[in-house]
Amino acid sequence: MSLVERHRALSRGALLVAESAEDAYRLGGLDRFLKPWIRGRLDALAGLLDSCDTSRQLAEDTRSLAQAPVEYSKLREELFSDLHHTRPEPPWRVVERGTMAIRAQSSVLLAQPTFVLRRLDTGSDVPGAATWDFTVLARPSDPADEGTAFVAMAATGGEGGRLPVQVGKELEDERAWYQQLEYGFFALGLSPFLTAIYDPDRHRGQG
Structure with a gap:
């Protein structure tokens, strides 16, 4: 079996790990964020084979391709537990540093929203600024909830x-x-300055 064939087998195996995690840990409305992300991530890592010039590069790139679905599986397990188990209050969980994070709050005792923060790669960012999407899911376990x-x-x-x-x-x-x-x-490693948080009088007197 050639290197290309073995690499294709690795890519199929990586996708199998991701799909198995999706079957085991169903996340409802979060899947429209997570499923496209992991597939894009795996495709990008699989494409690194074309630029491998040394055995060390190949070792690093294949290791990254093998690790990505394992980390994704663990992330899904954590988010599922955050939503459905009684435990200490869950933190924001980083999907990709600097790009996307999720906070899924427990729904065991009462309905609570889940938050998704992700940087948009639309090519429309204005100079000196980046566009972010902040989505609040009121019913995160419901696949139909678009938030x-x-x-x-x-x-x-x-x-x-x-x-x-x-x-x-x-x-x-x-x-x-x-x-x-x-x-x-x-959580994403950034230090935001949200003006309204530091202006306690901003909303006083508003009905």
Whole structure:
């Protein structure tokens, strides 16, 4: 069997690991974010074979391809447990550093929203800023729940490492959600500056 054939077999095996995790740990509304992400990730890692020039590069790239679905499987297990088990309050879980994170809160005792923060790769980012999607799923276990989506614009550079983030008034008015947006950025290794959080009088007197 040639290297190309063996590499194709590895790619099929990696997808099998991902699909097995999807069958074992069903995540409802989160799947429309996670399933495309892992398939894109596996395709990108599989494509590295074309640029491998040494055996060390091949070893590193195949290791990455083999590890990616394992980490994805563990992530799905953690998110499933966050939603369906009684345990300490779950943290934001990083899907890809600097790109996407999810916080799934327990629904055992009461219905709570799940939050998804991800950077959009649309090619439409304005100079000096990146476009982010912040989605709130009210019924995360329901595959039909598309959630409530908000757009956030975050600077790609800021003084002292703080990144100014601009959102619409609709999200600012949802104070608990707005706070979660800040936590999501911190989980991704970024330091956001959300002005409304530090302005306690901003919403006083508003009905």
